[in-house]
Amino acid sequence: MAQRTLAGASHHDATSYVAIWGVLCALLGVSVLGPMAGVRFLTLITAFGIAIVKAYMVCRYFMHLSIEKKWVVYILGFMLALMVVFFGGVAPDVSRHEGLRWQKTYVEPARTDGER
């Protein structure tokens, strides 16, 4: 603990946690307002792009991953990478509507918002 306090003490004081919180709240506001523009692409960017930014900020400033040992970041990164592998390997199978010798018999209810 001592080494972190010495090296990171100035870092802690300089970083105002309240300021970070303020930025996070502002970002939250933007992500809520995003859908109101009505542009689907923009909504997705604001919703998920901002989520990634917020998560990054919490990890960096609140969890102090920026001053943690590098290999801790690599371990967590490895787990995230595995989730990408999982998604990449399974989504092409699960997200399909028909395949070589099968088709979905489930009838999708019609959408009421006019989109396909």
Next chain:
Amino acid sequence: MSGLATHPAVHHDRGFVTYLWSTDHKVIAMQYLFTGMLMALIGGFAVYVFRMQLAFPGQSVPLFGRVSSGQYNSLVTMHGTIMIFWVAMPVLLAAFGNFLIPLMLGCDDMVFPRVNRLSYQVFLLSAVVLVASFFVSGGAFGGAWTAYPPLSANAAYNLTRYGATLWVVAVALEFVAFLLGGVNFITTAMNSRAPGMRMFDVPIVVWMIVIASILFMASVGPLLAGAVMLVFDQVLGTGFYDPATGGDPILWQHLFWFFGHPEVYVVLLPAMGIVAEVIAVFSRKKLFGFRTIVYTAVATGVISFFVWAHHQFVAGIDPRMASLFTITTLIISVPIAEMVFCYIATLYGGSITLATPMLWALAFVAEFLLGGVTGIFLGAAGADIYLHDTYFVLAHFHYTFFPIAIIGAFTGITFWFPKMFGRMMDERLGKIHFWVTIIAFNVIFIPLFITGAAGDHRRIFDYSGFPDLATPGLQRLRITATMGLVSLLSVQPVFFYNFIRSMVRGPIASANPWRANTLEWSAPSPPPHGNFAELPVVYRGPYEYSTEDREDDFWPQHLPDDSPTPVASVGDRRSA
């Protein structure tokens, strides 16, 4: 500072409650070991019953009675489930991990002794839940250990409504127990090494157990999520895996096998670690390519995340995806083969003693090799179209799992028994047990390769409905396999007798009867609370056997340089 911490709660009184509530890693290791051995009896009984049904269909099985089709399904399901989750994992990973890690690293316990105790308690609860499922209405779950929905989700299909839910809950609890244990193992191994112990001074078995724990941790999450979804499907009527509501049964398959494949390496790596330790000690030779073996194990672990769909080649996945998984599956055989080559290289030119642990270790290498090469056929998507769900698959995975779970366990138990219990096991009984077990094992599964290639489907209660398979020739092979099993089971009491008798009346063992280097052999046999009178400092790696310029053929890790190896004391036993 003395290592013999006096824990107020766990002291010299040997009361029953003390043992049940202990936080000492060695006691917890024994708890896992004995629970695993007890569950093995249940799993073994299950296979006895259903193999008797296959050999003599429709006839009453001694000690059980007539086997109905539903009971058959439950028996095969429970056999597989128990042997993997309640025998292989607790014995190889939890028992040996708990016992060895603090000792081999030169510390007095795990870093979180109370979490350690909690992990065993959760594990015990999971075992109780699973065994309870035998007694509920409908009986134990009968949907196969892979629990594919809709069979596993819909009680109208599996006919074991309560058993199915208890099964999922038991498996989920077991996962939680091993996650808790895994955090303990990994943190202890990373942070609590003895002074002077660098990364590659850590014995290979500890490396393997830690890598296995990381693999488990990284792969079980999606399945745990999937298990929650399955329980909800079973109990609440949600439709995660039900096509009628837009769900997808294949999602379960992916969730299951994304874990299921790394899981086999989770159990394989500790077994390989145990075998490596024994081979080095009984060849009196440095482990060949220690760093290579470690890097290879890590590489295997990583690659294991890219092969899972080889279990789903005929499930309707895109053939292009199947080709990808064929390639990765064939690639993963390379690092494993490399590790086996390293073991063989260790043996080459060594001064070999065929003590019982060494016999088991050599048998592991030979039998696992056969399992591995038969996997090549299955990994190729084209061949798998024919072989999938036949007894060829079953024989393949028993030629891998049996060496892992049974041979690996016996290797470790016979090797570390003196350290665990302070007495030596009987060598003659050990050898009888070994030879009959190994011969019987091969008598069981070689016929099953043949019947599998001939077309025997898995999970069939009675072949009389399959004219091509209900031939006298094939039936003779099935009977042969069952007779092999009966022989295998009949000789196990020899082991139990040896185990219990030696524990109570065996010759007293010295601290280091095998003249080995690793730190656990510098502690008394058995080690007291706190393990070491003075916590050791490490000066060298674990495999300095037959070092040049030294009189003795071993050089314990904790001895300062230029000090003579202590003379073997009276009572040291090496095998005849």
Next chain:
Amino acid sequence: MTSRPIATTRNVMGVPTGRLAVWWVLASETVLFGGLLGSYVMMRLRHGAWADQAANTNTWTGAFNTLVLLTSSLSAVLAHQAAERADGPKAALLLRCTILGGGVFLMVKAFEWTHEIREGFTITSGLFWSFYYTAAGLHAAHVVAGMVIMFIVSLTAARNEELHRVENVGIYWHFVDVVWIFLFPLLYIAK
């Protein structure tokens, strides 16, 4: 209380043992939530019609809950700061504020779910809702667990003991917050 083994006090890797263990716990939780949310995303991509169902979640409630969790993360990290300055009682107080934040989150969730169930959207109303309740429910279970552990830590922290645990439980709490940061757009915004 049994005395701590010497093993726990060693620190070969340069990261204190408690914190190292929490990182490994987070690693396992990452794949747990990753698997669940990944499965949800795959199914969501497959079922465009879920947008209709998703329209029935209340974005404002979700946003408010996000705000509550972000604020509780703030109090958690301020608790860590107090612990670093060896001010145990202040750290305990801030931890209890964090617990309060968790409590508010759960209460809002309770009202939200009650309302939705009354409207007829139960866990079996459709696959979207199954995922909705399962994912948010698993998250809520982790919130509860965090609150319990945090309370236990606050008891010793108030006596100026075991202050390193304040940071460790905080890291866990931030992770719970991060999961919600992703759940919010997935369940409330992507409609």
